[in-house]
Amino acid sequence: MPPQRFEPESAKKVLPDLEKTGLIELLHKMLLVRRFEERLIRLAEEGPSFGHYHVYIGQETIGIPALAALRPTDLVFPTHRNHGYLLSRGADPGRLMAEILGKQTGLNGGKAGTLHASAPELGIPHTSAIVGGIVPIAAGAALAAQLKGSNQISVALFGDGATEEGATFEALNIASLWRVPVIFLCENNTEEALGAAAGGYPKSVTAATDLGSIARSVGVPAVVVDGTDTRAVFTAMSEAAERARTSGGPTFVEAKVVRWPGSNPLWPELPAGETELRFAWEPESAPEQLLRWYRDQDGLLRYLREMLGASLLDKDDAAEIDSDVRSQVEAAVRFARNSAYPTPDSAYLDVFAGQS
Amino acid sequence: MAKSATDVGVQQSPHQRGDRELTYAEALVEAIAELMKEDPDFLIIGSYVLGLGPMRALFDEVRHEYPKRVLDPPTAEIGFTGFGVGAAMNGLHVLVDLSTASFIFEAFPQVVNEAANASYMSGGRLAVPIVFHFLHGLRGGGAAQHSHSPQAMLWNTPGLQIMMPSSPADVRGMLPTAIKSGNPTVFVDHSKLMPVRGYVPALPKEIPLGVADIKRSGRDVTVVATSYSVQQSLSACKTLASEGIDTELVDPRTVVPLDRQTILESVAKTGRLVVVDETHRSCGIASEIAAIASEEILDALKVPIIRVTVPDVPVPFSPVLESELDTTPERIAAAVRYQMTRKQINRL
Incomplete structure (x- = not known):
């Protein structure tokens, strides 16, 4: 039985139960991530190459509300598509950009790059770019929180591909047995993906038609949400966080999106230029090849459209936020470009903690 | 035929009054018990620290005294090793016991690609205080799948400290050092060492890293x-x-x-x-x-x-x-x- 096709339910309301300032803050973060990633693709095209990378375009409405449902002391453990979480937790865009370019001022002094960037001081202790690698680690951090008697929880952030890995299954089983306060947030972006067999970036290759069934098979409750629905993500994560904090154990949250077409090739690209805010209110103005995606499948524009419709802000307000994040991103690029590379001898430091 | 463990080795005299003659296994368990008592953040994940030989009963006392901090995981090496790595990243001092050294291959991604790289990739901002413990080598009948000595492969992995005690006094002084070092450490034991007897100081001192x-x-x-x-x-x-x-x-x-x-x-x-x-x-x-x-x-x-x-x-x-x-x-x-x-x- 093939998996059911995913398509966002456009009639549903997507604003979470937050104050206006909270709703605007979410939009601000979503736009910051969108502009950062779009700029990054252009930067990669301009060269010099900073190696293989992944962007978070089209998934802003998963990670940003998901992290907003947590407390600042909670830990999150990302995989390689990590820029969105770092920015969402307040990482300086300049230091993230500098890390991606391998500069000394980067979040990790140029040792991590895009794939492994982390920010322990922001509750992002470690990013694993090994598919499935982060899942047991995030659950182990939750075990530590449990043993210390804190009410901290931990979140494993991974894609659908990680459910193909044994490490993920083992972590689900142990987390269930030991009832550790962890949320397994699976961002399923496989819908309409090209996949490796067609020459694109991988998509799910699994016999499971429902990824949550893997979690349920070992007693972990699983929910599926529309990942373009900010409200649904926020609610599911709030409920999962509450369950974890009250020793109810782990939850598997699957958030589905249609893959942004620019993440379909092996290397990200901007198939039709940058996102324009007016696509939110004039969908027909979007370039034809991405018309359907921008109109029906882009969670960010869906969120903005409802904010406008509810008169929580007007088009000028939106343009101002956009202009603000664009200047932040341009400043980040300048900072990263103007930063020095690390001194060669720093290659020998930090092999062990306590060396520098 | 190889001589059995008890035939091998030279029994040295006590160095000081009060030195106690212990087996290697007793000295190891004494070190673990002391760490458990002193450090409420010390966690053991794994069930067979002393292997499957008769000495294994010595560990049961620790297990019974600290049931919440001696966890018996399912047969899921990559899973429970990853749990240990994550727990260490969140402040616990963890000993992950892989039992027979050959089983570390099931956990290799977590040992060599997560724990060993974590401090470096973070730019020195993250510590991973974890010990990976196993029993290596020819144990008598282990054959091809249960006799590995993976410490050379692990030495080829920057980011792992590797400790290999050979006597009761050494294991007694080295395990606390490994746990307190604050960095990923491979602690290599051997099942044939377990019955070896030797003198252990009345007040054991920690043996520093890198001292032959x-x-x-x-x-x-x-x-x-x-x-x-x-x-x-x-x-x-x-x-x-x-x-x-x-x-x-x-x-x-x-x-x-x-x-x-x-x-x-x-x-x-x-x-x-x-x-x-x-x-x-x-x-x-x-x-x-x-x-x-x-x-x-x-x-x-x-x-x-x-x-x-x-x-x-x-x-x-x-x-x-x-x-x-x-x-x-x-x-x-x-x-x-x-x-x-x-x-x-x-x-x-």
Whole structure:
């Protein structure tokens, strides 16, 4: 039985139960991530190459509300598509950009790059770019929180591909047995993906038609949400966080999106230029090849459209936020470009903690 | 046939009043119990710290006293090792027991690609205080899938400290160091070490990383050995002494970091080096120590270096075949005798 096709339910309301300032803050973060990633693709095209990378375009409405449902002391453990979480937790865009370019001022002094960037001081202790690698680690951090008697929880952030890995299954089983306060947030972006067999970036290759069934098979409750629905993500994560904090154990949250077409090739690209805010209110103005995606499948524009419709802000307000994040991103690029590379001898430091 | 563990080794005298004679297993459990008592953040994940031999009962007391901090996981090495790594990243001091060393292959991604890289990738912003513990080597009937000595592969992975005690006093002093070091540490034990007896100080002191121990002083030949092969070498030294050959036995105790100075000073003194180790011959622990000596101190060598190692074949089951590959006291003694009698390097 093939998996059911995913398509966002456009009639549903997507604003979470937050104050206006909270709703605007979410939009601000979503736009910051969108502009950062779009700029990054252009930067990669301009060269010099900073190696293989992944962007978070089209998934802003998963990670940003998901992290907003947590407390600042909670830990999150990302995989390689990590820029969105770092920015969402307040990482300086300049230091993230500098890390991606391998500069000394980067979040990790140029040792991590895009794939492994982390920010322990922001509750992002470690990013694993090994598919499935982060899942047991995030659950182990939750075990530590449990043993210390804190009410901290931990979140494993991974894609659908990680459910193909044994490490993920083992972590689900142990987390269930030991009832550790962890949320397994699976961002399923496989819908309409090209996949490796067609020459694109991988998509799910699994016999499971429902990824949550893997979690349920070992007693972990699983929910599926529309990942373009900010409200649904926020609610599911709030409920999962509450369950974890009250020793109810782990939850598997699957958030589905249609893959942004620019993440379909092996290397990200901007198939039709940058996102324009007016696509939110004039969908027909979007370039034809991405018309359907921008109109029906882009969670960010869906969120903005409802904010406008509810008169929580007007088009000028939106343009101002956009202009603000664009200047932040341009400043980040300048900072990263103007930063020095690390001194060669720093290659020998930090092999062990306590060396520098 | 190889001698059994209890036949091997030389019992040394107590150094001080109050020294206690303990088995290696007793000393190991004493160290674990002390850490459990002193450090409420110390967590053990794994069920068979002492292996499957009769000594395993000693560990049960710790398990019963601290049921919340001695966790018996499912057979899921990559999963429970990853749990340990994550718990360490969140502030616990963790010992993950992989039991038989061969099982670490099931957990390799978490050991070599997560724990070992984490501090470095973070730019020194993250510490991972975790110990990976296992029993390596030829244990009698372990055959190809249960006799590995993965410490050489792990030495080829930057970011892991590697400790290999060889006596009750050493394991008693080294395990607390490993746990308190704040960094990923591979703690290599051997099931044949478990019944070995020796004196342990009344008030054990922590043995620092990177400090070798001269297990026997001598002037003719330097033998560098690790883990159980130290005990095999001590036995060989005794035989050689009765033949008038005075062997110096250097036990590095930790290979990461490695006390190069003590090794090189010994070789400078004797001019003859035999390196004994239970990892396989190619790219093994002995290979690296031999390479360091040849790079640093070739001029001092009177004869070429010899390695006594497990040959490059999988470990077979039959006792006769397993013994054929072992670094027995007889093979070690033969290598030392050869170093004493072979033609010296002509440096004209």
